[in-house]
Amino acid sequence: MMRFMLLFSRQGKLRLQKWYLATSDKERKKMVRELMQVVLARKPKMCSFLEWRDLKVVYKRYASLYFCCAIEGQDNELITLELIHRYVELLDKYFGSVCELDIIFNFEKAYFILDEFLMGGDVQDTSKKSVLKAIEQADLLQEVRAGPVRKRRKRTKAKGALPTLDTLPAGPSCPFPTSLWRLAPKAPGWPAGPQALTARGGR
């Protein structure tokens, strides 16, 4: 069972946190701080698994964003890595070439997707299609009732020219608006990499 999932930027800014075991606020903050420090200090060549406290930590960096899961002792690290990957795929499919900014500005959507994918720390639905269907169902209601609030980004748009990019001032803590795929580590284990996904997910 997963204990918690964190998304944080390279600058150490928390982007999303989901706790599956009741943890006090103070303890949460402490753990987040501690874990961020540990993970951010790791070099890219190092392995994605850590033994931290009594937990196993599996993390992966996509572009400027770290996805970090804490799992229990007997859990499988590799499949957790895939779980992170699947989540990124889901985000990517939903937002269309997702980047950190999407998650910052629509973090509630990222939560909804996560809730549809994981429930109580375990995988609920491994089918990408049905997860997205469930999300879209809820979104659809939104669109019927209040009209489309947020337009799905079109694939045809020039890469990197995201609508939020121009409005964002450059600063040291400015998130890096790159598609998560673009800096995703090139893993030969993933034949269905960004290109494949784009091809399938594009319209």
Added chain:
Amino acid sequence: MSDIVEKTLTALPGLFLQNQSVSGPAAAKASFSSRLGGLVRGITALTSKHEEEKLIQQELNNLKATVSAPTTTLKMMKECMVRLIYCEMLGYDASFGYIHAIKLAQQGNLLEKRVGYLAVSLFLHESHELLLLLVNTVVKDLQSTNLVEVCMALTIVSQIFPREMIPAVLPLIEDKLQHSKEIIRRKAVLALYKFYLIAPNQVQHIHIKFRKALCDRDVGVMAASLHIYLRMIKENSSAYKDLTGSFVTILKQVVGGKLPVDFNYHSVPAPWLQIQLLRILGLLGKDDQRTSELMYDVLDESLRRAELNHNVTYAILFECVHTVYSVYPKSELLEKAAKCIGRFVLSPKINLKYLGLKALTYVIQQDPTLALQHQMTIIECLDHPDPIIKREVLGEYSYLLDKETPEEVITKLYKLLRSDSISSETKAWIIAAVTKLTPQAHSSNIVERLIQEFTTSLDTCLRQHAFELKHLHENVKFMKGLLPVDKSCEDMVVDASLSFLDGFVAEELSQGAAPYKPHHQRQEEKLSQGKVLSFEPYGLSFSSSGFSGRQSPAGISLGSDISGNSTETGLKETNSLKLEGIKKLWGKEGYLPKKESKTGDETEALPVPQENIIMENVDQIITKNDQSQALTQSKEEKEKQLLASSLFVGLGSESTISLLGKADTLSHKFRRKSKVKETKSGQTTTAENVTRSSFSSSSNVTYEEDYYLDNFQDRGDKEIKKFSLNSELLDSESLTELPLIEKISNCRLSTPSLFAVNNMEVFHPPQSTAASVANEISLASSLLEETTEHMHSDLMEVCHNETISVSSYKIWKDECLLMVWSVFNKSASELKSANLEIAPAENFKITEQPGCCLPVIEAESTRNFQYSVQMEKPFTEGNLSGFINYQVMDTHSVQLEFSVNLSLLDFIRPLKISTEDFGKLWLSFANDVKQNVKMSESQAALPSTLKALQQELRLHVVDIIGNEGLLACQLLPSIPCLLHFRVHGDMLALWFRSSCSTLPDYLLYQCQKIIFHYRLLQDIEYNSLWYTVSPCCLSILCIAICIC
């Protein structure tokens, strides 16, 4: 512009509420939806944390106003919630919005409800009281006909739900197991799974429904039910053996690709499902041949199928290998699994390598040949940039032994060590591995060569490891016992603290082995070498150990020398004893007796015959001090100075300067104190007194001990006068054994001192202020002989009537607690058949002491009853109750009941051990408690604080070294506890170790209490209290305690 529109709208809430969902003004919508964006952008633009705080605070204030405004629409509320979540994520408190989140979930439409539920799940935790308000909403939504609402309710239930409210929703969720939509069924199963986790007994009755879920036609529902099964099987595998066939069939189908393509992940069929099933099978087949046989086929197929070079197939493979090794073994499968591990280990991907090595450590226990196959890989891994890998690798070496002789392995490692390609850190790891192998090797040529080579290594870390090995090697027998062949000594490599070696290291060190230096210490050492004036002389002293080899690095002038100037020395130099490296501090030669010129001076004072009168002694000390100030030294002293300066680099003459500076700050205090003294004992201005006061005011190097010296002189106790504070605090047996209080009573009884009255005032134990005057008068006469020998508490009245008054006091004898009840007959007639009985208490063994059974109490006299109390079971607070009955003039019998409180503290005794023993003991104790306590006056406070603790808690001050103090005590009959105090700035770091787990906590609490009062005392130091009551801080301490 948008603001104006917003204002207009909030002015017309009704209109807005009705219209906005249908045709709400676009401007308002835009302003709302971009609010989060604005906030995020605003925060991104900021450069400092402070600015962010300001901005967020402002934002939170706005939000607070908005959410509580009655005009706020649900739509606005939804937007506010999102921003609140964002603020909380940044670490700010948004608790004012929690209730609104619940409201939103309750009242909003689907979209708002969704955000409301999300906010609730993020804000609240399972036991939050507000969560109860959510229950109704959840129940309502579960009954809704809208699927989305049901889904939301199920999701929130599975995330956060108050345990005690489960019965309210359970039947509803059970119904959902029959729902026509698979998504609802799936979520219902997962919600029940969650209930199973938090309250297993509540869902016991629906186990049969779980089976139904397992057989569900939808794969998702079935997969969800596996979570429950995995958990249940983990708890009791035998109850589910009958399901093995089903699980095997399911896995077969999954592996065979019979599932809908939707469930494929990168063209691998349902990997999560496969892994779940493999884990279940592993649990079912454990130690069960028959069950295991059912699954061999499918395991084999899984291994075979997972051939795609895919990350996710590795995940399945890894789980499969794990399962193969946990079920009843089948050699064919094991072989295949081993091959798979090989693929992991050989993989260029670091993640796989890591897992492969982890699997290897596990597997090799069953099959050592496997390690041989991968030996080269293992060795290559040794220099992997990721230390985690390295650590794993060295764990392997213990397994290589079965086939190869240890010599061969050592030779290989030795070669590896000499190659330049590997980093020194790795080399250190390797030496550790060699150390591990050495006891099993028959010939040790290579080991010796290795030792020779690396004890002179420039790398301190390597050198240290080599030294360790060297000394271990010298004692092969011991080493063998320590590093048994059959045990995998992985811990040894992994355990960074090497705590299991502590005992051995201490042993070795006491025989003169070279000390281990922790990293920070080495760092310190390096740094401090460059400094002119170091405040960490002990760190420095370690550098000497590098030069002088075997010489013990203990630059600690020990308390064992009676001249005992160590406190002074320590204070001047701010010496610090590092207990982290304590095992290194004690060497064969013991401590270097004198390291510093000042100490040298004091040594001369040592042989002064005890018969000397104070004046001479004091004079001498003054002279010594003067001498040292003028730096006039004898030849011998010069040598010592030379030695000292080599040991304490840069601490030559500077020490005097720092010393003077420090004394200055304190001198006025002492002068004032001494004045008070004089006025207090004005009528008794003896020659001694004059000397003393002149002494304390004239010598500006005097320190706290002068102050104590004053006190001792005051008492007129000649014996004490010969010792300075440290000796008194440290090893002067007479004093530590018979704590101060008896000393005084001694002198009070023996010599009718001029200061007797003063003394009584000074040393009344805490309760004395509360005790009656009558008691005090009777105290002197009624105290038993033991009283003068042992520490005792004050007399306290426990009960009384018109004829008698029963008081009790405790005598803390060395071996037990002696309770004395003294019965005072107030009446004019004598009391007959007086009898005192103590009710048996569960934690204590109470034995009546002889000599207290005289049944007659004469008029206006006192009779004592003594009971020795021994603790049988540790406790913190206990109660002794009893009664006394007597007859008045043969008429009627009177019974009087009383009770006395006992605390664990009553069974704490000083443990008199030497610093060396302390070090040994320290290492052997596992229970460890640390705490930092704030103090007001750091430097001067330590000795006096320790004194207070010694007094109050009956601890034994083993040693004071610079800003560190060692104390020891024992809980009767013989549970020792060691205390380490270290002053650091205005912090006092307390560190307790004991063989008993509860004792350190208890003592810590007590110490904190004392220190707190002591701090209080120091805060009121210049208060009138200080002067009027007594110059002795202890009495104020006592009073402070009483006040508090």
